[in-house]
Amino acid sequence: MRRWRLFAAAGATVVAVSAATVAALTTTTFGSTAVSAIEGPPSAPAATPAVSGSPSRSSSPPSVTTRPSATTRPPSAASTPLAINGQLHVCGVHLCNQRDKVIQLRGVSTHGLQFAPDCYPGAALDALARDWRSDLLRIAMYVQEGGLETDPAGFTAKVNTLVDQAAARGMYAIVDFHVLNPGDPTVNLERAKTFFAAVAKRNAARKNIIYEIANEPNGVPWAVVKAYAEKVIPVIRAQDPDGVVIVGSRGFSSLGIAEGSSAAETIADPVRLPNVMYAFHFYAASHKGNYRAELTKAAAKLPMFVTEFGTVTFTGNGAFDAASTTTWLDLLDRLKISYANWTFSDIAESSAALKPGACAGAHFTGTNVLTPSGALIRSRLRTVDRF
Numbered sequence: 001m002r003r004w005r006l007f008a009a010a011g012a013t014v015v016a017v018s019a020a021t022v023a024a025l026t027t028t029t030f031g032s033t034a035v036s037a038i039e040g041p042p043s044a045p046a047a048t049p050a051v052s053g054s055p056s057r058s059s060s061p062p063s064v065t066t067r068p069s070a071t072t073r074p075p076s077a078a079s080t081p082l083a084i085n086g087q088l089h090v091c092g093v094h095l096c097n098q099r100d101k102v103i104q105l106r107g108v109s110t111h112g113l114q115f116a117p118d119c120y121p122g123a124a125l126d127a128l129a130r131d132w133r134s135d136l137l138r139i140a141m142y143v144q145e146g147g148l149e150t151d152p153a154g155f156t157a158k159v160n161t162l163v164d165q166a167a168a169r170g171m172y173a174i175v176d177f178h179v180l181n182p183g184d185p186t187v188n189l190e191r192a193k194t195f196f197a198a199v200a201k202r203n204a205a206r207k208n209i210i211y212e213i214a215n216e217p218n219g220v221p222w223a224v225v226k227a228y229a230e231k232v233i234p235v236i237r238a239q240d241p242d243g244v245v246i247v248g249s250r251g252f253s254s255l256g257i258a259e260g261s262s263a264a265e266t267i268a269d270p271v272r273l274p275n276v277m278y279a280f281h282f283y284a285a286s287h288k289g290n291y292r293a294e295l296t297k298a299a300a301k302l303p304m305f306v307t308e309f310g311t312v313t314f315t316g317n318g319a320f321d322a323a324s325t326t327t328w329l330d331l332l333d334r335l336k337i338s339y340a341n342w343t344f345s346d347i348a349e350s351s352a353a354l355k356p357g358a359c360a361g362a363h364f365t366g367t368n369v370l371t372p373s374g375a376l377i378r379s380r381l382r383t384v385d386r387f
Contacts (some may be wrong), residue, residue: 012040080170081105081135087207088172090303095244095338104383105172105338107136108353109308111156111345114146119345120162120361121126127364128344132378137166138174138212138307138340139226143188144181148195156198163199173198174246174340177338183218185228185248188285192228193235200239201359206356211236212307214248215280218258219223222250222265229271237273246305253308256295263298270302277303280337280347283351284328284364285321287312292331299335306332306339310351311373316342317349320372329380353377 006139042204069277086098094102110120128134139162141155148155157177166173177195179188192213203209213232217225229247236245249266251259253309255278256266266278280298298304311325312318332339353374354364367375 015221025319030061059074069151074083080129082167082170082172082208083172087242088210089242090244090277093299093301093303095303102335102336103338105136105334107134107138107171107340108344108377109134109138109174109176109340110140110162111178111343112140112142112145112147113155114142116343116345116347116359118362120165122165123360123362124344124359124364125162125165125169125171131365132381134171134381136172136174136338137162137344138176138362139163140176140178140343142178142216147230148191152191152195156195159199160202163203163206163209165217167206172208172210174210174212176215176307178215180216180218180252183216183252184220184340185214185217185225186220189228189231192232196232197235197239200236200243204240204243207306209240210244210246211240212246212248212279215217215279215308216252217248217250218252220250222256222261222269225250226269226271230273231273231277233273233276236237242275244275244277246279246307247271248279253279254287254291255280255298257291257294263294263302267298267301277305279307280304281306281308282328283310283314283316284324285310285319288324288327290327295337296331296335299324299337304335304337308342309339310342311376312350316351318352322372322376325376341373344374 017359036143050289084097085103088098089096091100092101095105097103110116113120125137128137139159142161143149163173163175177188179185182188185192196213199209200211213229213236214225217228225248225256229245233245236243250256250261255261255263270276278298280295282295295304309328310316311319311322329339341353342348342351343353344362345352346356346358349358350371351373352371354369355371358364358369361369363369367378370378
């Protein structure tokens with residue numbers, strides 16, 4: 001999906017990455033490298049996950065986690081999503097926890113770390129975990145547009161710090177390699193291999209990390225996206241063999257719809273590696289029945305994860321559509337598809353959850369600081385059943 005972004009307008013062979021570069025990125029962090037006690041004891045061995053892209057649901061689908069009634073009380077350390085679910089894995093077309101139970105993560109995405117630098121202090125993550133009751137923080141690390149390419153060590157450190165902070169509060173963290181322009185992910189292949197080798201090595205002991213290796217591929221066929229994934233995933237697996245990896249789908253992660261295609265090409269030719277899911281993005285005021293139908297069709301065959309969605313138009317701005325957003329979230333809940341809302345930020349866009357200037361005030365709880373979009377998402381996260 002083309003969006004306004006603060007400017008006008010197989011392999012099993014691991015590709016070698018510079019050891020010196022990986023070491024530099026791995027050791028340059030602003031956060032603790034120790035695994036937080038909140039992550040709990042080691043998980044029980046998980047069942048062998050099915051290869052993603054299996055042509056049908058497993059004949060004996062995993063059971064769905066039964067959740068207690070929702071409550072607005074802050075979760076205790078022992079009842080956080082991370083403490084309860086531990087290391088995640090893909091089972092059939094679902095995301096499952098350490099006990100092989102189907103789960104659904106619900107949360108928010110940051111904006112570009114360079115665009116909203118004041119929006120992610122400890123107080124903001126406290127609010128997300130305790131007031132919003134979010135399960136998930138997606139860390140949108142732009143590669144271009146003043147992002148990773150300008151300061152690889154600095155941006156890698158920021159990502160690692162947020163992974164730490166999410167874990168300390170019992171939340172999962174998606175590390176999003178946020179490429180939009182250029183749309184061909186292979187342009188950034190070497191950067192991706194270097195970055196993910198460093199991040200995976202540094203965070204391999206963590207149970208809360210999920211890797212999203214290409215935000216919104218566009219302008220290239222699915223075969224190119226798949227080939228890119230087959231080069232990057234082994235780099236991650238060499239350091240972190242258990243982490244879930246999310247592959248962006250064709251056409252701005254629309255399963256090809258935005259470029260006149262459909263999910264059929266991905267279903268017919270999936271990435272044949274374990275613990276792989278596929279990204280789907282939508283913007284509720286622009287994308288409606290045809291997008292919902294395509295996602296429903298794909299979710300019967302592929303493990304899907306909505307790593308980004310907005311309550312507004314595909315520009316990230318424009319009309320706020322509460323009705324379409326609610327219809328979308330009802331569908332995701334029914335299909336047990338995890339999601340992250342764009343964005344937890346105070347950027348001057350209608351998709352932003354916080355009012356302009358809110359981050360400078362350093363107050364993130366309650367509804368006074370929220371836009372209509374933020375109020376809807378916070379309410380939804382607080383009222384759905386927990387694990």
